[in-house]
Amino acid sequence: MTTIAFDVMGGDYGPHVSLTAALQCLSTHPHLKLLLVGDAAVIGELLGDRFAQVQQRLQVIHAPEVISMADKPVQAMRMKKKASMRVALELVAEGQAQACVSAGNTGALMALGKVIVRTLPGIDRPAIITRLPIEQCVTYLLDIGANVGCSADQLYQFAVMGSCLVRLLHDIPDPKVSLLNVGVEETKGNEPVRLAAQLLQGNDDINYSGFVEGDDIYKNKVNVVVCDGFVGNVALKVSEGLAAYIKNTVINAFQKVWWGRLLALLAQPVLKTIQQQLDPRYYNGASLLGLQGVVVKSHGAADALALQQAIGLAVYEVEKSIPDLLSKELEKILVS
Amino acid sequence: MTTIAFDVMGGDYGPHVSLTAALQCLSTHPHLKLLLVGDAAVIGELLGDRFAQVQQRLQVIHAPEVISMADKPVQAMRMKKKASMRVALELVAEGQAQACVSAGNTGALMALGKVIVRTLPGIDRPAIITRLPIEQCVTYLLDIGANVGCSADQLYQFAVMGSCLVRLLHDIPDPKVSLLNVGVEETKGNEPVRLAAQLLQGNDDINYSGFVEGDDIYKNKVNVVVCDGFVGNVALKVSEGLAAYIKNTVINAFQKVWWGRLLALLAQPVLKTIQQQLDPRYYNGASLLGLQGVVVKSHGAADALALQQAIGLAVYEVEKSIPDLLSKELEKILVS
Structure with a gap:
């Protein structure tokens, strides 16, 4: 029980x-x-x-x-x-x-x-981690709002915890871990991110894949995306907002003309599949790691x-x- | 000329x-x-x-x-x-x-x-500002990557500049200006964001609407969304990545069954409208303000x-x- x-x-x-x-x-x-x-x-x-x-x-x-x-x-x-x-x-x-x-x-x-x-x-502060609503791949994002500012050490700890969690929950032996940044070049970003990269490069137990940018997190490139809680919260909520906006745009475009409404009706099974694949409710729940x-x-x-x-x-x-x-x-x- | x-x-x-x-x-x-x-x-x-x-x-x-x-x-x-x-x-x-x-x-x-x-x-550092690809409304985001960390004064200056630009470019007499944060309550966020809010509240020339969260920026709530360059860059690139991911998901769902392919063919005019409405290329170009x-x-x-x-x-x-x-x-x- x-x-x-x-x-x-x-x-x-x-x-x-x-x-x-x-x-x-x-x-x-x-x-x-x-x-x-x-x-x-x-x-x-x-x-x-x-x-x-x-x-x-x-x-x-x-x-x-x-x-x-x-x-x-x-x-x-x-x-x-x-x-x-x-x-x-x-x-x-x-x-x-x-x-x-x-x-x-x-x-x-x-x-x-x-x-x-x-x-x-060994953990200073917990991080909040969630799986991104991408059916085809296992991608987790942390921290998504518990720590608005983070030191390099904290980001490093988040990376280690995220890697462990994905390994344990999904039986992925060597999850790919990355740091979210404003560019992939090692000169980019702020000091905590750059220092955290050095710490991760020095740890053989972590499969560190370098920096990723915002658009990379939906490309099935990595399993764990690490950032501070301010950035992660914005990334997650922007995703929610945009998904809802696109959904409305699509519905409105089909509703505008009578044959569009008819097509939407005929396409119901496909549209339902899409909606389920993109429904954030199925991915609700973020762990305080x-x-x-x-x-x-x-x-x-x-x-x-x-x-x-x-x-x-x-x-x-x-x-x-x-x-x-x-x-x-x-x-x-x-x-x- | x-x-x-x-x-x-x-x-x-x-x-x-x-x-x-x-x-x-x-x-x-x-x-x-x-x-x-x-x-x-x-x-x-x-x-x-x-x-x-x-x-x-x-x-x-x-x-x-x-x-x-x-x-x-x-x-x-x-x-x-x-x-x-x-x-x-x-x-x-x-x-x-x-x-x-x-x-x-x-x-x-x-x-x-x-x-x-x-x-x-009066300006310490320029900010990079871009219009978000939302056809129905005028929403600008700054800074999107020029300044990875920002003081309250800088955020304040960005807000003032963004407000001016939108007023001048779009003939909106009193653009709604907001700060991007991890919550709408005034206790939320980091110190620069909270202090910038106080500065904006104290300026009668700015139509300050308070904090917005990531999902609010696609809701046609405000005309100017202000944040530091790290956060703005991630917000923009996450949007790009998610839009591309959703597009692929939709295409794949329709391609999977023969009648889905047929429906997609019939729906071409509607799908083209949607694609144009969401095409980030039409919104390319960010000003160094x-x-x-x-x-x-x-x-x-x-x-x-x-x-x-x-x-x-x-x-x-x-x-x-x-x-x-x-x-x-x-x-x-x-x-x-």
Whole structure:
């Protein structure tokens, strides 16, 4: 049985959507137990009689406070001791859950995760890593928003962690690792990026492929793309925004003429395949890498389908014993 | 007559493509004169007898050296005194041309532009600004790669310049200006971004709309998006890469089944419209904003069609007297 603490109060769409996702996950993962962390009265009312069928694998943990998107991490840590996010992380730290999933404030999750679940030896700060929505290849991007500025050492640690994660999750023996930069020439970029490149070149355990530019990350060139959290967050969100914009442009172009509408109707099966291949919801769930437990951040605007993927990722990381194996790998690579 | 110095040696596809673009521009812009800067022997051979028809409006300026993409800006400045890019900029500084267009090394163009064409009063460093390929709205992004790290003051200056440019080029009286960040809440981001926000809030001449996130830049929310050159470069190149990836995904999905190929054939007119709406070549050309003359950077991988847009942009900026008007506006805004 895998036990996951799920912060049902985080996320833009509220606990209703979280609970729909939770119940769906219990039916697709027969060995999953969920600890629903949040306001017990709200959860109880929303669950209603849906609770009965899975009550062995569902437990409500009362946490009356909520960390909002506008809360500063430091304030959230000091003031909201009974926040759902905090309680969910404490359940992991106490060993009552093997993973925590939250769609709440990223900065707070990062700060609380660091203090409560704690970092692995040799890691200064966790990074947030996500898989890019490219069906044909395995490409992970980190950090996507936990650390707005990074030293060369941090970027180096992110590269090592990313490489380990991809190796463990995807059975790719020697993942290609790169640094995101404004050019591929070694003179390009800022000092942290250039110094991190030197550190990576000096480590034989990492298959370092050099710098990549923004357009390279969708070319199936590398498995791990490393950057600071500001750059990674922008890269990811620009991708989301552009994908949505292109989708609208295509729909509008077909809707404009009657025979376009007819063609779109006839092409439904193909368009559906395309939409699924590009649907970011299927790739929702970003791991806080470098903590002593599994912590998965969901997109704030995740719907029930997207939240299920985040919970599914947490289950998979627990099954693969990611924090334990990562710790051993890091000891080997960072210490050697 | 508008005279433009065109560095025909820059760009990934070499002088052959540059010359095709040059000749095409002369036929579409009857009041344009081009100074073709580069290796005179190479240019002469490639031009052949095409030269005759437009020889009144075409002049070859010999510059035997080329700055490569791998050259460090400082080295390029010191060692390559006869580089095509440098000579093209000198023609602007000397008043022999009103603008310079180059598809060469961005860092070198920036460094040489600053020294040779010089910055406007009140501007520390120029920024590179480009229009995003969104047909429905006017959205400009700066800086896209000239300044990998920026102070709050620089970001503020970029915002002021971007606002002026959009007002002058598009007759938008009060362009909406925003700072690109990892969240819209004022606690988010790094110090330069937060301080720049305070500076912009304090300036009544700027219609400051607050922070935007990466996905907002394709939502027609704002006219000017300001960020440092590292972030802007990644945002732009990620967009390019994703657009190309989606295009391939769509083509492959339709090609997979025979009736998909048939539908794609029938949908050709619609697909062509979509492709044109999303074709980044039509938006090629980024201005080095903050210099005393018009300097336009073309994408390195620009083909002849794309290069024509860059030259067209330079012509338009000259016709609109951008540097002069920008200088007056800046004096008003930055000094007041």
